[in-house]
Amino acid sequence: MTTRITLRRPDDWHLHLRDGAMLQTVLSYSAAQFGRAIVMPNLKTPVTTTALARAYRERIVAALPPGADFVPLMTVYLCDGTSADDLCRGFEDGVLTAAKLYPAGATTHSEHGVTSIAKVAPVLETMQAIGMPLLLHGESTDPAVDVFDREAVFIESTLRPLLRDFPALKVVLEHITTEEAADFVRADASGRLAATITPQHLMFNRNAIFTGGIRPHLYCLPVLKRERHRLALRRVATSGDARFFLGTDSAPHLRTLKETGCGCAGIFNAPVALQSYCTAFEEEGALDKLEAFASLNGPRFYGLAPNEASVTLERSSWEVPQDVELAAGGALHPFLGGSRLPWALRDAPVPEPVAA
Ligand code: NCD
Ligand code: ZN
Secondary structure (H helix, E strand, O other): OOOEEEEEEEEEEOOOOHHHHHHHHHHHHHHOOOOOEOOOOOOOOOOHHHHHHHHHHHHHHHHOOOOOOOOEEEEOOOOOOHHHHHHHHHOOOEEEEEEEEEEEOOOOOOOOOEEEEHOOOOOOHHHHOOOOOOEEEOOOOOOOOHHHHHHHHHHHHHHHHHHHHOOOOOEEEEOOHHHHHHHHHHHHHOOEEEEEEEEHHHHOOOHHHHOOOOOOOOOOOOOOOOHHHHHHHHHHHHOOOOOOOEOOOOOOHHHHHHOOOOOOEEEEOOHHHHHHHHHHHOOOOOHHHHHHHHHHHHHHHHHOOOOEEEEEEEEEEEOOOOOOOOOOOOEOOOOOOOOOOEEEEEOOOOOOOOEE
């Protein structure tokens, strides 16, 4: 039985770090696990320009624990009025790594998102020309579409035509949740389409949201799906296929804002991300494929070198804490809080929150 596994230091290709006191608390957890992360731009005031992304990057770097080996890769939030020139300069100056498209209304802080692809066509033309990846929240926002069908409908209504109209645009379909998405990405032969997968979508199906009562801490968007979808995600994640890679979608919300009459979508999995992925890969008998998924496929898609450093996971049962206190008050309930995981990260104890 494998008792220890060493990987090149992984990266997180989809992460919400928030800002202010929340950033101060959650950042150390991601920095303990990952060398780099694609940082989502959906702050309360979204990161819509290169100048805002540069300032946000400075706040993140200033909040890093001393000695941390972590590089934030910034994204810009596309809106109907995004300037192609600003995006192009930001990408060429190395401030921006990618641009994020939220269909308006699809998820947390997406109300400033794009109302139709036609509105951002000139921006997408520019991105295609300069090789800047487009990151997609792939869900239909048509209120008539069932919440469990939104990803599959988005693929046919928006993604397929988008790939046809922008034949060289690099696209990441983020946090995929369905067999349809896995099959769609696998069927693409162009090499410019990839997908990220979260730990929660590998570990749970939608029953988990309703087991013994409603479980707000398992509510995220896109929402967990049926078992057949979870199994399809496990197959592609553990297949070694370079088009699938790690993206936690760790999305912290205060416990009080999740345990309420209208709870926020988002799961805070940063403290347990690698340990959860490792558990899922072991269950599939695919520990030998974990490094490709976590540490190699993402950099390859983004045209970056893999990290030089390494991390070691050890077989050691540990109980995930129920709460992470924020220095500024309030608490976060981490993914799997209160349950046990069979894998622990060596030399990266779950860090204490840093004082703001
Ligand atoms: C994210 C958030 O809270 O910012 N929530 C989520 O459920 N994943 C937004 C997102 O990625 O959709
Ligand atoms: Zn997200």
